Amino acid sequence: MDITLDILKIALDGAKKTQIVYGANLNSTxxxxxxxxLEEKQLIEQKGNIFITTDKGKTYREMASELEIR
Incomplete structure (x- = not known):
């Protein structure tokens, strides 16, 4: 869950995969x-080589924060 929320946060204003990999401390695979x-669940979308958190993804993050899942 933490990784998902980290990725959604990093991609709020758009981010390349490299930024997501380093920001969330993941390997490429x-x-x-x-x-x-996340794309399958429509929480993030890819435009060219940029990933952007969707409105649904932003709502998901907010709900997780309200529930104090982190």
Whole structure:
């Protein structure tokens, strides 16, 4: 859960995969799995080589914060 929230935070204003890998302290293979899953759930979207947190992703982050999941 923490990794998901980290990725969504990093991609709030748009981020390249490299920024996500370093920011969330992941390797490329694991980052790819998380990004694919987040895209599948429509929490993040890819535009070219930039990943951006969707409105649904922002709502998800807010709800997690309110529930103090972190």
């Amino acid at each position: 694991i980052a790819n799995k998380y990004l694919a899953r």
